[in-house]
Amino acid sequence: MWPYPTMIAHRGGGTTAPENTIAALDAGLRHGYRAVEFDVMLSRDGIGVVMHDPDFGRTVPGPGTVAGLDAADIARLDAGSWFGPEYAGEPVPLFVPFAEYCKAHGIWMNVEIKPAPGHDEATGRHVADTVRQLFPQESDAARLPLLSSFSATALRAARAAAPELPRAIAFEGLPADWEGQARELGVLSVHVDHRQLAPGQARAVKSAGFGLFCYTVNDPERARTLLGWGVDAICTDRIDLISADFR
Numbered sequence: 386m387w388p389y390p391t392m393i394a395h396r397g398g399g400t401t402a403p404e405n406t407i408a409a410l411d412a413g414l415r416h417g418y419r420a421v422e423f424d425v426m427l428s429r430d431g432i433g434v435v436m437h438d439p440d441f442g443r444t445v446p447g448p449g450t451v452a453g454l455d456a457a458d459i460a461r462l463d464a465g466s467w468f469g470p471e472y473a474g475e476p477v478p479l480f481v482p483f484a485e486y487c488k489a490h491g492i493w494m495n496v497e498i499k500p501a502p503g504h505d506e507a508t509g510r511h512v513a514d515t516v517r518q519l520f521p522q523e524s525d526a527a528r529l530p531l532l533s534s535f536s537a538t539a540l541r542a543a544r545a546a547a548p549e550l551p552r553a554i555a556f557e558g559l560p561a562d563w564e565g566q567a568r569e570l571g572v573l574s575v576h577v578d579h580r581q582l583a584p585g586q587a588r589a590v591k592s593a594g595f596g597l598f599c600y601t602v603n604d605p606e607r608a609r610t611l612l613g614w615g616v617d618a619i620c621t622d623r624i625d626l627i628s629a630d631f632r
Contacts, residue, residue, distance in 0.1 A: 386596070387573075387574060387596035387597075387598075387617035387618060388526055388527040389420065389493055389495075389527060389531060389596075389617075389618060390419065390420035390493055390618070390629075391612070391617065391618055391619065391631070391632070392418065392420065392618075392619055392621065392627065392628070392629050392630070392631050393418075393420045393421060393422050393495060393598075393618055393619065393620045393621070394409075394413040394416075394418040394420065394421045394422070394620075394621065394624050395422055395600065395601050395620045395621055395622045396409060396421075396422065396423055396424065396437065396622075397409025397410045397412070397413055397421050397423055398410065398411070398412030398413045398416075398624065399412075399413075399621060399622035399623055399624045399625075400622045400623060400625075401413075401416065401624055401625055402468065402472070403444065403464055403465045403467065403468035403469075403472050403475055404437065404444060404468075405423050405424060405435045405436055405437060405444070405464070405477075405478070406435075406464050406465065406472075406475050406476070406477075406478060407475070407478055407483070407486060408465065408472055408475050409421075410483075410486060410487065410490070410492060412624070413492070413624060414490060414492070416624040416625060416628075416629065417628060417629035417630070418492075418624055418629045419490075419491055419492050419493060419629070420492065420493040420494075420495070420629075421487065421492055421493070421494060421495070422494075422495040422497060422533075422600075422620050423435055423483070423494070423495075423496065423497065424436060424437040424497045424499040425480050425496055425497070425498060425499060425508070425511075425512050426439060426451050426452070426499045426500060426501050426504070426508055427451070427452065427500070427501065427504050427507055427508050427511060428451060428452070428454060428455055428456035428459055429452055429453055429454055429455050429456075430455045430456055431507065431511065432455075432456035432479060432480070433456075433479065433480030433481070433508075433511055433512060433515060434451060434456055434459050434460070434477055434478070434479055434480060435477065435478040435479070435480055435483045436451055436459075436464075436477060436499075437499060438451075439451050439452065439499075439501040439502065441462070443467065444464050444467055444468075445459075445462040445463060445464050445467075445477060446462070446463060446466070446467075450501065451501055452501040452502075452503075452504060456479055459477050460476050460477055460478070460479055461476065462476070462477050463475065463476075464476060464477045480512070480515060481515060481519070484496075484515070484516070484519055484530070485519070488519065493527075493528070493530070494530035494531070495530070495531045495533055495553075495598075495620075496512055496516065496530050496531070496532050496533070497533050497534060497555070498512045498532060498533070498534035498536065498539045498540070498543060499534070500534075500536055500539050505536045505538035505539040505542070506538055506539065506541075506542040507542075508539055508542075509532075509534065509536070509538070509539030509540060509541070509542030509543040509546070510542040510543065510545070510546045512532060512539075512543060513532060513542070513543035513544075513546035513547035513550055514546050514547065516529075516530050516532065516547065516550055517546070517547040517549075517550065526551065529550060529551060530550070530551075531551050531552070531553055531573065531574070532550055532551065532552050532553070533552070533553035533554070533555050533574075533576055533598075534552075534553075534554070534555060535554075535555045535556070537554070537566065537570060540552050540554060540570050540572070541570065544570070544571060548571075551572075551573040551574075552570065552571065552572045552573060553572050553573060553574040553575065553576050553596070553598065554566055554567050554570055554572045554575055554576070555575075555576040555577070556575070556576070556577050556578075557577070557578045557581060558577065558578060558581030558582075559575070559577055559581070559582070559586050559590075563575065563590075564589075564593055567593075567595055572595065573595070573596055574595055574596030574597065574598050574617070574618075575590050575595050575596070575597055575598070576598040576599075576600060577597070577598070577599060577600075578599070578600060578601075579599035579600065579601075579602050579607065579611055579616075579619075582599060582611075582614075582616075584614050587611075587614040587615050587616060588614070588615065591615045596617045596618070597615065597616050597617050597618075598616070598617060598618040598619075598620065599611050599616050599618070599619055599620065600619075600620040601620055601621060601622055602619045602620065602621050602627075603621055603622050603623040603626070603627075604623075604626075605626060605627050605631070608621070608627055608631060609631075612632065619631075
């Protein structure tokens with residue numbers, strides 16, 4: 386059973402603000418979204434930072450990598466100018482204050498464990514340990530963040546660190562052994578690229594007892610079709626087109 390919101394803002398604010406920033410969370414709130422997906426990877430000194438790309442150059446300027454720089458230096462990088470001059474100087478958030486901001490504003494989190502190459506175990510363990518510390522006595526499962534990843538290694542490390550936290554396995558398209566992988570990892574849900582999902586596959590995931598989450602759906606009619614297939618949750622960039630209460 387999927388206990389979380391149906392509509393989820395991709396990387397905080399979709400295409401309405403620079404991704405994976407506090408400004409993106411604010412944009413999501415302005416559009417009525419109180420559920421977000423975002424990415425966490427580790428800096429050189431082992432601190433979680435909210436970024437999608439392991440290499441600089443797209444959302445932050447210049448050469449370099451997340452894994453090659455300390456968190457304090459990453460946090461000083463400009464993560465907003467690429468999106469628009471009004472966001473110049475918007476910093477790269479560290480994981481803990483970003484998650485605390487979500488908690489304070491009642492934003493549910495799908496935390497994607499996004500390890501830089503070779504850092505799967507360490508990233509999975511760090512994310513799980515951090516979330517456990519942020520939610521030490523949470524008894525309502527629907528309020529706990531969902532830890533998802535394309536990396537089975539990261540999910541195993543997260544399970545070892547905090548087995549009580551819900552997890553999800555992400556795929557582009559469902560592989561033939563998707564169910565075996567999901568059961569071995571003990572996940573709550575399966576996440577898949579909606580463009581590679583067929584109705585029969587959706588039924589199979591649901592019949593097997595897993596939640597089904599589709600990314601990244603930016604067309605309202607496609608979203609309605611997927612919900613009709615039994616998809617539980619939709620991650621979207623177009624929070625300006627698809628409302629938080631879309632059904």
